[in-house]
Amino acid sequence: MSCEIKGKERAGVINPIFTCQPCGAQYASIGIKSCIGIVHGGQGCVMFVRLLFSQHFKESFELASSSLHEDGAVFGALNRVEEAVDVLLMRYPHVKVIPIISTCSTEVIGDDIDGVVRKLNNGLLKEKYAGREVYLIPIHTPSFKGSMVSGYDVAVEEFVRYFAKKTEPNDKINLITGWANPGDVKALKHLLSEMQVKATVLFEIEEFDSPLMPDGNHVSHGNTTVEDLASTANAIGTIALNRYEGGKAARYLEDEFEVPAVVGPTPIGIRNTDVFLRNVSKMTGKPIPASLVKERGIALDALTDLTHMFFAGKRVAIYGSADLVIGLAQFCLDLEMKPVLLLLGDDNSNYPSDPRIKELTENVSFDMEIITNADLWELENRIKNEGLELDLILGHSKGRFTSIDYNIPMFRVGFPVYDRAGMYRHPIVGYEGAIWLAEQIANTIFTDMEHKKNKEWVLNVW
Ligand code: SF4
Numbered sequence: 421m422s423c424e425i426k427g428k429e430r431a432g433v434i435n436p437i438f439t440c441q442p443c444g445a446q447y448a449s450i451g452i453k454s455c456i457g458i459v460h461g462g463q464g465c466v467m468f469v470r471l472l473f474s475q476h477f478k479e480s481f482e483l484a485s486s487s488l489h490e491d492g493a494v495f496g497a498l499n500r501v502e503e504a505v506d507v508l509l510m511r512y513p514h515v516k517v518i519p520i521i522s523t524c525s526t527e528v529i530g531d532d533i534d535g536v537v538r539k540l541n542n543g544l545l546k547e548k549y550a551g552r553e554v555y556l557i558p559i560h561t562p563s564f565k566g567s568m569v570s571g572y573d574v575a576v577e578e579f580v581r582y583f584a585k586k587t588e589p590n591d592k593i594n595l596i597t598g599w600a601n602p603g604d605v606k607a608l609k610h611l612l613s614e615m616q617v618k619a620t621v622l623f624e625i626e627e628f629d630s631p632l633m634p635d636g637n638h639v640s641h642g643n644t645t646v647e648d649l650a651s652t653a654n655a656i657g658t659i660a661l662n663r664y665e666g667g668k669a670a671r672y673l674e675d676e677f678e679v680p681a682v683v684g685p686t687p688i689g690i691r692n693t694d695v696f697l698r699n700v701s702k703m704t705g706k707p708i709p710a711s712l713v714k715e716r717g718i719a720l721d722a723l724t725d726l727t728h729m730f731f732a733g734k735r736v737a738i739y740g741s742a743d744l745v746i747g748l749a750q751f752c753l754d755l756e757m758k759p760v761l762l763l764l765g766d767d768n769s770n771y772p773s774d775p776r777i778k779e780l781t782e783n784v785s786f787d788m789e790i791i792t793n794a795d796l797w798e799l800e801n802r803i804k805n806e807g808l809e810l811d812l813i814l815g816h817s818k819g820r821f822t823s824i825d826y827n828i829p830m831f832r833v834g835f836p837v838y839d840r841a842g843m844y845r846h847p848i849v850g851y852e853g854a855i856w857l858a859e860q861i862a863n864t865i866f867t868d869m870e871h872k873k874n875k876e877w878v879l880n881v882w
Pocket of ligand 1: 440441442461462464465523524525563
């Protein structure tokens with residue numbers, strides 16, 4: 421019985437799990453109110469990312485491109501950034517925050533986005549937009565390094581670095597959610613409200629699930645304001661739920677402003693939600709109320725109904741971002757399942773020393789592989805050519821063909837999910853998320869039992 425973490429052994433990537441760094445920076449930027457990011461690169465660096473966001477949320481989001489062409493790719497294209505900022509400010513009178521997000525091509529040619537921001541601050545903004553509140557923030561996200569996950573982490577830190585300002589204590593905690601869904605944000609806000617804890621949520625994206633109103637609804641946006649970001653320096657403390665998606669910003673606030681930071685665990689499942697609530701309680705001095713003890717009890721009851729009867733021994737493959745995959749693996753273990761293959765879609769020198777990964781490598785009682793820098797061929801090849809037997813796949817929609825082709829049930833979780841309706845509306849965190857996850861996994865397995873006529877009679881009698 422062994423568990424080891426190792427890198428993918430092949431060069432090249434077949435069916436990537438992630439897209440590139442600028443995607444993460446764009447995801448962070450749409451979480452800010454009155455913000456439109458300019459991606460300095462080819463138009464596709466925005467077009468495909470916007471498409472992913474729209475597919476996942478079934479909404480539209482505003483993002484801009486400097487639309488680099490051949491001449492710019494050779495001679496530099498900072499003039500296009502200058503023009504793009506001017507056009508955005510003219511076209512959108514409400515816009516205040518404009519991150520300038522670099523890409524692979526503009527990093528390779530060495531376009532100085534920090535320099536152009538200085539030039540614009542001293543020129544265009546003073547001359548043409550004097551008196552208007554405008555913040556230009558350079559964000560470096562070369563796509564040949566990291567992934568959309570590290571791009572998100574970098575962008576969250578840059579936004580916090582830019583705006584955070586020490587003034588008066590605000591009696592709130594900072595809650596950095598990581599790459600979450602509206603359903604997660606709602607569930608987290610519910611937990612905090614039950615504890616009577618006030619929080620600045622980074623990023624407040626509950627309204628990515630946008631209503632259709634009588635006056636129309638054209639675009640969705642997050643609700644984190646410039647003031648929210650500024651006041652992060654005045655918080656009681658910061659809780660970053662995900663180590664690799666917002667952890668950097670939490671540590672920055674601790675180092676720079678002595679705002680105590682707690683990083684992780686991702687509150688997937690009951691034990692991690694317990695730790696989250698204990699951390700909130702310790703940070704704020706507020707007790708965990710009876711209402712949450714009851715919610716925990718309801719979740720425990722729901723899970724107990726399913727675990728031994730249906731989940732025990734089920735072999736699971738999980739892919740996606742490290743925080744999500746590890747959180748789901750811990751949840752599977754608590755449900756007596758066997759997460760035999762964990763595919764982390766990128767590489768990070770910190771993964772091997774991550775205490776959660778260490779715990780897995782030291783304690784699992786069956787063979788488990790953790791592959792970094794993985795792609796979806798790592799999953800398919802094991803099934804097709806190496807005899808890997810699975811009862812369940814957990815991951816986003818890009819793996820749907822592996823599930824279909826090899827007849828393995830799959831529950832959609834992560835980003836992007838576009839082939840199942842409304843998944844963004846449901847939480848996977850907190851007690852509510854534990855119930856939703858477990859019951860949806862169970863229903864996925866039940867459908868498979870019926871489809872394959874595999875002990876489906878059990879469903880008559882449990
Ligand atoms: S890999 Fe480069 S060109 Fe392609 S989308 Fe990412 S940043 Fe743009």
